[in-house]
Amino acid sequence: MSTQIEQQETETEADEETEPEVESPGERRRAQRDERQAIEEAQRETEEASLDDENTITLKVFRYDPEVEGKQEPRFDDFRVPFHKGMTVLDALIYARDHYDSSLTFRHSCRQAVCGSDALFVNGKQRLGCKTQMSELDDPVRIEPLPHQEVVKDLVVDMEHFYDQMEAVEPYFDADETPDDKLEEQRQTRENREKVKMSTRCIWCGACMSSCNIAAGDNEYLGPAAINKAYRFAMDEREGENRKQERLRIIEQEHGVWRCQTQFSCTEVCPKDIPLTEHIQELKREAVKNNLKFW
Amino acid sequence: MAQHYSSFDRGGRRWLFQRLTAVFLIGVLAFHFMLLHFVNHAADLTFLGTQARMSQVSYFATMWLFLVTATFHGVNGVYNALVNQGLTGSRKNAVKYLLGIAGLLLVVQGTRVSLAMTTLV
Amino acid sequence: MSQSYNRGTVEDFGRWREFSAGMWAWIFHKFTGWVLVGYLFTHIAVLSTSVGVDPASAQAGSDLYTSTISGLESLLIVRFLEVGLLAVAVFHILNGIRLLMVDLGVGLESQDKSFYASLLLTGAIVVASVPTFLGGKLA
The missing domain is CATH 1.10.1060.10 (Alpha-helical ferredoxin)
Structure with missing residues (x-):
C-alpha cells in the first residue's frame, strides 16, 4: 500500500520537473517514463534489501548454455524472489530475469495457459509455469527444462x-x-x-x-x-x-x-x-x- | 521419425492376444497354485500322483493350453518390454526371432514333458 | 540450432521418489512379469525329469522326478523362494485384472486406488499362505 502512494507522489513530482523544458510530447513522455522507472528501480532495490525469509521464495533454476564458457556444464542457480499472493512460477521466473539475470532464458507468451509455451519441470513434475501457483509448491522451488527433450539453453528445450x-x-x-456451398457450416x-x-x-x-x-x-x-x-x-x-x-x-x-x-x-x-x-x-x-x- | 511411417505393421493382434491369454491365465494360474500348493502339498508330489492327474483328458488339455498361452504371454511380454525401451532395426529383428525360437522350444519341451506324464497317449 | 545438452536417462529412475501409482504399478508388473517368464522356463526344465521315468521305480517312489521335487522341497531356501513366487504371481494376477479393467475403460478415475488395493490384497494373501508353504515335512 505504502509503495503505491509513493509512486503517485513521484509521478507528480516528475511532471513538475519536466514541464518547463520545451520538448515534443513523445520525448516528454519518454523522459517521464525513464525517470519513473529509475525511481521504481530504486524502490525495488530498497525493497529487496528489506526482504526477509517470510515473504520470499527461493528458486533453484537449471542453467545451461553451450555458447557461454562457464555455463557449458549444467548447474543450478539460486534466485530469491519476493512472494506475493497469486504469484505463479512464470511470474517468479520473470521477476528473476528482470531483476537479477537478464540472460535467464525461458519461453512464455500468453501467461494464461493457452499458448502452451511454458511447460516446465517444477519440483519433479511437468507443469505449466503460468498455471502453477507458487503457494502450492514446497520451498525451494526447483525449476528445470522438460525431461526427455534436449536442452537448447537454460529452460528452453528442443520441441x-x-x-x-x-x-x-x-x-x-x-x-x-x-x-456443395463451400461457405456452409459443417455442423x-x-x-x-x-x-x-x-x-x-x-x-x-x-x-x-x-x-x-x-x-x-x-x-x-x-x-x-x-x-x-x-x-x-x-x-x-x-x-x-x-x-x-x-x-x-x-x-x-x-x-x-x-x-x-x-x-x-x-x-x-x-x-x-x-x-x-x-x-x-x-x-x-x-x-x-x-x-x-x-x- | 514421424515422416517414415510407411509399413503398416498392425500391432493390434498381438495386443488383443496378450489380453485374451491374460484372461485365461488369471484363472488357470490361480487354479494351478491352489491345486499344487494347498490341495496337494508341493513336498508330497510324486510321479504317480502327477500321472493320475495328467491322465484326465480335461486336466491334460487345460495344462497344455496353460503351457502355450503362458509361453505366448511371457515371450510377447518380454518382446513388448524391449520395443518399449526403443529396440529397433536389425537388433529388434534378431530379438524377435530369438524369442520366437525360445518360445517354440519351450512349447516343444513342455509338450514332451506333458506326454511323459500322461497315460493318455 | 547449434548445440544442445542431452541429460540422458538419469532423470528416469533417479527420480523414483516422484513416481505416482500408475508408474509404480507398471514397474511392479514388468518386474513380476520377468520373474514369472524366467520361472516358466526353469519350471519346465525341472519337470523335464519326468521324461523317461522307469515305471518300476515310479511305483517305489524313487524315480528321478519324485526325488528331484522332494529334494528341492526339503531345502528351506526353496520354500522361501516359493513364497516369493506366490507374491509375484498374485500381484501379477491382481494388477493384471486392474489392467484389463483399464483396457476396457472401466474405473479409470480410481486406477491408483485399485493399484493400492492389489498391493494390500497381495500382502494379505501371501501372509496367510506362509504357514502352508513353510509347513509340511522339510526332511
Missing part, C-alpha cells in the same frame, strides 16, 4: 520431435465430403461435440510427452498428445468413414497406440485435464473392433 509426432497424425479437420451434433470436447483442449505444451516413460525409450512412439489429436478427429463424425479408416491406420501401427502402457503419467500432468489415457485406450478398442470386422 522439434514433439511437433513431428503431432504432425504425423495429420492434426486438421478433413472431411470426406464438403458441402456437429451436441453429443459428438461432448465426446471430443476434452480432446480439443490440447495446447501442444508437450508436458505429457515429457512425462511418458515409453516416449522416452521409444523415439518412434507417437506419444499421448499426438494420439489425443488423432482421437479428436477420428471421433469427429463429420469427417466420414473413409477418413476415419485412414486415421485408425496411422494410430494402429506398432509405434502407435499399442505402446501405451497405461502408466497414467500423461493424464496426471496434463495442464488442461485431458483424460489422455482414456482416449488412447478407446482408440485401442476402436482399432481392435475395426480389425475384427475384416477377419
Whole structure:
C-alpha cells in the first residue's frame, strides 16, 4: 500500500520537473517514463534489501548454455524472489530475469495457459509455469527444462520431435465430403461435440510427452498428445468413414497406440485435464473392433 | 521419425492376444497354485500322483493350453518390454526371432514333458 | 540450432521418489512379469525329469522326478523362494485384472486406488499362505 502512494507522489513530482523544458510530447513522455522507472528501480532495490525469509521464495533454476564458457556444464542457480499472493512460477521466473539475470532464458507468451509455451519441470513434475501457483509448491522451488527433450539453453528445450509426432497424425479437420456451398457450416451434433470436447483442449505444451516413460525409450512412439489429436478427429463424425479408416491406420501401427502402457503419467500432468489415457485406450478398442470386422 | 511411417505393421493382434491369454491365465494360474500348493502339498508330489492327474483328458488339455498361452504371454511380454525401451532395426529383428525360437522350444519341451506324464497317449 | 545438452536417462529412475501409482504399478508388473517368464522356463526344465521315468521305480517312489521335487522341497531356501513366487504371481494376477479393467475403460478415475488395493490384497494373501508353504515335512 505504502509503495503505491509513493509512486503517485513521484509521478507528480516528475511532471513538475519536466514541464518547463520545451520538448515534443513523445520525448516528454519518454523522459517521464525513464525517470519513473529509475525511481521504481530504486524502490525495488530498497525493497529487496528489506526482504526477509517470510515473504520470499527461493528458486533453484537449471542453467545451461553451450555458447557461454562457464555455463557449458549444467548447474543450478539460486534466485530469491519476493512472494506475493497469486504469484505463479512464470511470474517468479520473470521477476528473476528482470531483476537479477537478464540472460535467464525461458519461453512464455500468453501467461494464461493457452499458448502452451511454458511447460516446465517444477519440483519433479511437468507443469505449466503460468498455471502453477507458487503457494502450492514446497520451498525451494526447483525449476528445470522438460525431461526427455534436449536442452537448447537454460529452460528452453528442443520441441522439434514433439511437433513431428503431432504432425504425423495429420492434426486438421478433413472431411470426406464438403458441402456443395463451400461457405456452409459443417455442423456437429451436441453429443459428438461432448465426446471430443476434452480432446480439443490440447495446447501442444508437450508436458505429457515429457512425462511418458515409453516416449522416452521409444523415439518412434507417437506419444499421448499426438494420439489425443488423432482421437479428436477420428471421433469427429463429420469427417466420414473413409477418413476415419485412414486415421485408425496411422494410430494402429506398432509405434502407435499399442505402446501405451497405461502408466497414467500423461493424464496426471496434463495442464488442461485431458483424460489422455482414456482416449488412447478407446482408440485401442476402436482399432481392435475395426480389425475384427475384416477377419 | 514421424515422416517414415510407411509399413503398416498392425500391432493390434498381438495386443488383443496378450489380453485374451491374460484372461485365461488369471484363472488357470490361480487354479494351478491352489491345486499344487494347498490341495496337494508341493513336498508330497510324486510321479504317480502327477500321472493320475495328467491322465484326465480335461486336466491334460487345460495344462497344455496353460503351457502355450503362458509361453505366448511371457515371450510377447518380454518382446513388448524391449520395443518399449526403443529396440529397433536389425537388433529388434534378431530379438524377435530369438524369442520366437525360445518360445517354440519351450512349447516343444513342455509338450514332451506333458506326454511323459500322461497315460493318455 | 547449434548445440544442445542431452541429460540422458538419469532423470528416469533417479527420480523414483516422484513416481505416482500408475508408474509404480507398471514397474511392479514388468518386474513380476520377468520373474514369472524366467520361472516358466526353469519350471519346465525341472519337470523335464519326468521324461523317461522307469515305471518300476515310479511305483517305489524313487524315480528321478519324485526325488528331484522332494529334494528341492526339503531345502528351506526353496520354500522361501516359493513364497516369493506366490507374491509375484498374485500381484501379477491382481494388477493384471486392474489392467484389463483399464483396457476396457472401466474405473479409470480410481486406477491408483485399485493399484493400492492389489498391493494390500497381495500382502494379505501371501501372509496367510506362509504357514502352508513353510509347513509340511522339510526332511
